[in-house]
Amino acid sequence: MIEYCVLALLRDGERYGFDLVRTLSEVPGMVTSEGTLYPLLSRLRRAGVVETSWRESPSGPPRRYYRLTSSGRAVLEAFVGEWESFRDTVDHFLKLEKNA
Amino acid sequence: MNTADLHPLAADYMKRLKKAARHLPRSRRDELLGEIETHLRESLPPDAPEAEARKAIGRLGEPEQIAAEAASPAEVRVGTNEWLAVVLLAFGGALMPPVGLAIGLCLLWKSNAWTVREKVIGTVVIPIGETLAMVVLFLGPLTMHLLSKHEAVALAILVGYVLLPLVIVVYLMKRARGRQTPGDRDSLPSSQAANHLELGKAS
Numbered sequence: 001m002i003e004y005c006v007l008a009l010l011r012d013g014e015r016y017g018f019d020l021v022r023t024l025s026e027v028p029g030m031v032t033s034e035g036t037l038y039p040l041l042s043r044l045r046r047a048g049v050v051e052t053s054w055r056e057s058p059s060g061p062p063r064r065y066y067r068l069t070s071s072g073r074a075v076l077e078a079f080v081g082e083w084e085s086f087r088d089t090v091d092h093f094l095k096l097e098k099n100a
Numbered sequence: 101m102n103t104a105d106l107h108p109l110a111a112d113y114m115k116r117l118k119k120a121a122r123h124l125p126r127s128r129r130d131e132l133l134g135e136i137e138t139h140l141r142e143s144l145p146p147d148a149p150e151a152e153a154r155k156a157i158g159r160l161g162e163p164e165q166i167a168a169e170a171a172s173p174a175e176v177r178v179g180t181n182e183w184l185a186v187v188l189l190a191f192g193g194a195l196m197p198p199v200g201l202a203i204g205l206c207l208l209w210k211s212n213a214w215t216v217r218e219k220v221i222g223t224v225v226i227p228i229g230e231t232l233a234m235v236v237l238f239l240g241p242l243t244m245h246l247l248s249k250h251e252a253v254a255l256a257i258l259v260g261y262v263l264l265p266l267v268i269v270v271y272l273m274k275r276a277r278g279r280q281t282p283g284d285r286d287s288l289p290s291s292q293a294a295n296h297l298e299l300g301k302a303s
Contacts, residue, residue, distance in 0.1 A: 018142045018143075022143075033159075036169040038166070
């Protein structure tokens with residue numbers, strides 16, 4: 001699941017690795033160890049759904065930025081469709097239970 | 101990598117991570133160490149109080165766990181070593197016994213391109229075939245009246261020393277290549293990339 005959250009965070013533009021990891025870890029219950037997110041980012045890069053580039057930083061060494069590739073965008077869109085229909089189905093049954 | 105300007109606890113942490121990550125392929129290890137070091141620089145000023153440092157490092161998690169996460173799924177490469185392994189297994193025993201076969205076996209068992217089952221097949225099938233060929237060479241002409249002695253010898257050598265080893269070469273290389281990790285720079289079509297995500301360890 002976290003893979004798709006990463007892709008969703010990159011939908012509106014590229015992000016710095018540290019910023020991406022902090023954003024994910026600040027949501028309670030989502031991430032137990034910030035460090036294991038970096039291998040996950042590396043896997044996404046090797047799968048071709050994100051790509052990275054180096055940018056100069058105002059302070060300190062250059063930073064590695066992550067952004068969606070066109071294939072990553074397609075994977076995200078396919079997931080959003082599946083997720084919404086899955087969620088609606090589950091909601092439908094949960095509401096039935098409540099009303100019964 | 102210069103860790104002199106890191107917080108002392110962060111420098112210790114990098115030392116542990118380097119040790120835990122030493123078995124990773126080089127490019128993957130450098131990427132991981134670089135990203136974690138940047139993370140430590142961003143989250144922890146060199147003069148931060150110890151309690152704050154412990155908290156930042158606690159959020160990062162155990163170095164061993166991070167390295168294990170980076171090791172999966174293992175990258176499978178079919179290169180010179182794999183080709184050499186199968187060629188030596190198939191023909192090393194006949195061409196330069198026993199060194200050729202021994203090197204072939206070492207390379208076979210060292211590689212991560214095959215499962216244990218495939219390695220066992222690669223190890224035992226050829227010697228069994230060769231032994232059967234030897235049995236036929238010695239006993240065959242006595243029991244088989246259909247073939248002349250020369251025909252039996254030729255057939256035994258052909259099957260035991262050429263055909264069977266070739267079958268094993270094809271079998272092992274097919275298995276290994278099917279398992280090969282797509283290259284870093286290959287971009288996958290989206291459907292394949294999606295499969296790749298599902299196959300990767302979900303957390």
